[in-house]
Amino acid sequence: MSEASGVALALAARAGLPPEFQYLREAFPRDRWTSGLDETAAFWLQMHAGFRAHQAHMDGLIGQWRAGGDAAALHRQLIPALQSFLQHLDGHHRVESGQYFPMMRRIEPRIGAGIDLLDRDHDAIHETLEALFQHGLAFHQAVTGHARDVDDRGHRLSDVVEAAARPLLRHLEDEEDIVIPLIQLRGLQG
Ligand SMILES: [Fe+2]
């Protein structure tokens, strides 16, 4: 892979899957992802819907705070939401990269490079999860320690939460474009 195409495929810069990884979605397009989906595919979409909703919930809490809410309320609501988000997303990625992706590489070797891309996304998102954890902890400690920089810590955490949304949503969508048709068309018994 050239350096230029590597950059274009990076999660932060990507606008969608490159054409060579779109053949599965073309064979089973999104308008057919309706009732009657394979159970695992349906569950996958349900998990992703949960992460989208969770991200939107956190963005909403931050929006309320930025519009004049108080830091104590943000702390009370955002920290548990963030903890649960980090835990579930990390667990989800472990199952994908550890169990499903190796299986999918065997079932559909042609999409191997696409699975590589999704694995690299997980690495990039993992770094973001680490940053979210650290900023969440710093905000929590500032609030519980009655520090003078509570607002500053809150803004820094909020910036990281908001910045994490775009790449995460990109990953969820691109991953679905590979795994949902793959499960539906090839099954997972290969
Ligand atoms: Fe993923």
Ligand SMILES: [Fe+2]
């Ligand atoms: Fe996923």
